[in-house]
């Protein structure tokens with residue numbers, strides 16, 4: 001089953017020929033800025049299973065100093081995927097189309113969430129990184 005994702009304006013689309021894994025929401029202050037939201041909602045992919053369907057030339061990449069980067073549509077600003085040391089690392093769940101057959105597994109960096117956010121219950125919450133085997 002292929003998973004597709006696209007940006008708000010529809011100019012960029014990607015495909016994942018495989019499964020998403022480790023879906024989580026991070027509430028740290030950097031994710032709030034990077035994702036323009038109360039938290040990130042992000043899942044990892046195998047880099048070789050990810051490909052752009054169209055619009056790759058419209059992407060802009062922002063790389064922060066720790067090797068993590070984000071690729072976003074230069075027209076509408078949707079953040080589509082994350083990179084690590086230049087390689088595709090994962091996708092933002094907000095831009096996935098349809099049902100990716102994965103659900104958020106945990107909330108992380110809850111200890112630094114925004115004062116205005118109330119996190120819904122139901123899945124584990126960790127103040128920072130989850131314990132190794134979570």
Ligand SMILES: [Zn+2]
Pocket residue numbers: 007008009010011012073074075076077078
């Ligand atoms: Zn767009």
Ligand SMILES: [Zn+2]
Pocket residue numbers: 026027028029030031032040109
């Ligand atoms: Zn974060």
